[in-house]
Amino acid sequence: MTVRKFAVTDIQLERTPGQxxxxxxxxxxxxxxxxxxxxxxxxxxxxxxIDEQIVVDDVMVVLEGWVSVTSGAGTVTAGPGEIVYMPxxxxxxxxxxxxxxxxxxxxxxxxxxxxxxxxxx
Numbered sequence: 001m002t003v004r005k006f007a008v009t010d011i012q013l014e015r016t017p018g019q020x021x022x023x024x025x026x027x028x029x030x031x032x033x034x035x036x037x038x039x040x041x042x043x044x045x046x047x048x049x050i051d052e053q054i055v056v057d058d059v060m061v062v063l064e065g066w067v068s069v070t071s072g073a074g075t076v077t078a079g080p081g082e083i084v085y086m087p088x089x090x091x092x093x094x095x096x097x098x099x100x101x102x103x104x105x106x107x108x109x110x111x112x113x114x115x116x117x118x119x120x121x
Contacts, residue, residue, distance in 0.1 A: 001035050004028075008041045008102065021048040023096075031110040038110045042103040044096035054090040056107045059083060065101030069094050 011026035022045035029039040042060070044067065060067070061083050068077045069084050070093045078084050086092055 001029075001033050006039075008043075011041050013041065013043055016042075016050060019050045021050050023048050023050050025105075036108060038105075038107045040105055042105060044101040044103070046096060046098050046100040048100075049093060049095040051093050052091070054086045054088055054092060056109055056111045057088050058086040058111070059106045060086065061104045063102045063104055065099045066097040067094055067101045067103065068097070
């Protein structure tokens with residue numbers, strides 16, 4: 001794989017697998033590209049909430065807006081330029097605030113290979 005640059009406009013966003021909320025994700029790099037991690041973007045409409053069992057180590061960088069992530073350890077709220085780490089095995093609720101949010105993520109290993117909702121496809 002060569003050095004590449006991405007913008008959210010380069011990525012086709014799709015509804016988060018297994019969710020009904022207005023939360024959309026799109027991978028820029030994943031298993032199809034031969035690298036060890038998945039890199040992509042997430043877009044959260046205002047006041048959305050999703051419950052997830054984290055099946056890979058997941059790093060979320062907030063680019064715009066605000067998100068709160070609640071787990072058994074409590075709630076963290078992150079805004080532009082802040083990073084949330086969700087370790088494999090965590091059960092979380094991710095909630096966007098009134099302005100919605102744009103995030104970037106990196107997962108290891110590839111989340112599509114590990115996520116139960118994508119295995120049904």
